[in-house]
Amino acid sequence: MKKENRSIFEGLLWSVGSFVSATAAAAAGWILYSRKYVRHDMELEKALDADMKDYESEQAGCLSYYVSENQTGDPLLLLHSINAASSAFEMKPIFEHYQGKRPIYALDLPGFGFSDRANRVYSPLLYQQAISTFIRDVIGKPTDVVALSLSCEFAALSAAHDHENIRSLVMISPTGFQQPRADNISDRAKKRGAKNFIYSGLAVELWNRPFYDLISSRPTIQFFLNKSFEGLVPERFVDYAYQTSHQPGGQHAPTYFLSGKLFTPAVRETVYQVLSQPVLVIYDRDSYTNFEMLPIFLQEKDNWRAARFSPTKGLPHWEQPEKTFRALDRFWSET
Numbered sequence: 001m002k003k004e005n006r007s008i009f010e011g012l013l014w015s016v017g018s019f020v021s022a023t024a025a026a027a028a029g030w031i032l033y034s035r036k037y038v039r040h041d042m043e044l045e046k047a048l049d050a051d052m053k054d055y056e057s058e059q060a061g062c063l064s065y066y067v068s069e070n071q072t073g074d075p076l077l078l079l080h081s082i083n084a085a086s087s088a089f090e091m092k093p094i095f096e097h098y099q100g101k102r103p104i105y106a107l108d109l110p111g112f113g114f115s116d117r118a119n120r121v122y123s124p125l126l127y128q129q130a131i132s133t134f135i136r137d138v139i140g141k142p143t144d145v146v147a148l149s150l151s152c153e154f155a156a157l158s159a160a161h162d163h164e165n166i167r168s169l170v171m172i173s174p175t176g177f178q179q180p181r182a183d184n185i186s187d188r189a190k191k192r193g194a195k196n197f198i199y200s201g202l203a204v205e206l207w208n209r210p211f212y213d214l215i216s217s218r219p220t221i222q223f224f225l226n227k228s229f230e231g232l233v234p235e236r237f238v239d240y241a242y243q244t245s246h247q248p249g250g251q252h253a254p255t256y257f258l259s260g261k262l263f264t265p266a267v268r269e270t271v272y273q274v275l276s277q278p279v280l281v282i283y284d285r286d287s288y289t290n291f292e293m294l295p296i297f298l299q300e301k302d303n304w305r306a307a308r309f310s311p312t313k314g315l316p317h318w319e320q321p322e323k324t325f326r327a328l329d330r331f332w333s334e335t
Helices: 003-037 088-098 124-139 151-161 185-202 205-215 218-226 235-245 252-258 294-300 321-334
Strands: 051-057 061-068 076-079 104-107 143-148 166-172 279-283 304-308
Touching: 003 205, 051 124, 061 088, 061 124, 076 088, 076 124, 076 151, 088 104, 088 143, 088 235, 088 321, 104 124, 124 143, 124 151, 143 151, 151 166, 166 321, 185 252, 205 252, 218 235, 279 294, 279 321, 294 304, 304 321
Parallel strands: 076 104, 076 143, 143 166, 166 279, 279 304
Antiparallel strands: 051 061, 061 104
């Protein structure tokens, strides 16, 4: 090797080595900072101004929920989304609007809010079972359900497998309507392997919580909520997301979400397609999913309808609440 080429090669090795060393040092520093200075037991206030109760689920452990039940009419169950800092707070506008008008429940799903955050396997089946048993054991009669984002898949699974539980289903910014890909069995197996690999990497105890602390820091929460609001993010939304993400065991369920293991493959074809209940989709734009296949799906399914409220970015019940409430009332009056 010529002297000048060897010098360039040695320089590249030195640069790569320096970069790796700096990255490792930064990661080690953050791990130490997370363990010593980041609180993981913050005081968590109630997300909603309502009675809060617990339900002991055989499959999902202790589930916390908010309830206003001293009214007549069909019960309403609200299900928040799944992300790094989820809780029943996300459904606050709908809960407050219907509170005192009909029996209403807002559930903290397994791994979030005040519910059990145990280190266990989180899966679509776990969430389906939690929803189904909650309606059966706590509410006790067919229920109108409003779900947000990924939880629409869980609610649909419950509606498909326990038909008598769910009277109607409203999906706000649902996942599962992206353009399908022509995957073969081998491709699907590779995807499952990739999800398992990602989860195994994220779940390593040494850096699992520090990594979660990084994505649930206040600036990161603000960044991702900015992508879900057309206008300004309510400061209280950021505050509560930060509180609820800094609880013991708060990293466990989000780790499954971040690795992709909570999504149901081909949910539109295998689950949405078989629903017989009335379904309303409320949507516009969403930074985390799209609705390319929704128009075609609506043409094929007589029991499905949709309402689009612009400009919104995934949380229309926060940014266009009056339009959302009118659409809900019209939908339920026709079912």
